[in-house]
Amino acid sequence: MSSLFDLAHEYDKQAFGAWASQRERWALRDTASLFRRMVCNRDAADPTRLKLTGTMLLDIPERWCRQHGYRAVAGYGGCTIQRGNETAIVAKIGDTLLWDGERISVEEAP
Incomplete structure (x- = not known):
């Protein structure tokens, strides 16, 4: 902590x-x-990865995703991410959002 x-x-x-x-x-x-x-x-300062935590303020993942061209809706237990007509991505608390320079993916928590 x-x-x-x-x-x-x-x-x-x-x-x-x-x-x-x-x-x-x-x-x-x-x-x-x-x-x-x-x-x-x-x-949220690292532009290539963001680990979702239970203590994270809701606007942090929304802003991080918006910087990469995605819309995000954060809520209890995680967030949903989408860009244009692409399939929505669901990430839960403990997962890490990864930016590879073209798209966001999710590294699931163990």
């Missing part, structure tokens, strides 16, 4: 603490969200 995810978890715990005011809760939750987004953006 990433240390930024650990930090985000700590900020979330503090946000739900009884001592925090509403303004402090919002700030803590926003900071936790920022840390999670930083980790996801780091994971």
Whole structure:
């Protein structure tokens, strides 16, 4: 697990603490969200591969696929990817999306 995810978890715990005011809760939750987004953006920085994780924000695989000319719909358990009239590709959490320079394929999780 990433240390930024650990930090985000700590900020979330503090946000739900009884001592925090509403303004402090919002700030803590926003900071936790920022840390999670930083980790996801780091994971999506490789243009040739993207491993789908349960902690990944939904827009990350959508954006990664769009950069390669595909549409993606992310949801609970994974995502569905399609380009034009090609057959849809379904990938689940734990799978890795691979870009070979022409198309996206899925490396299934063991």
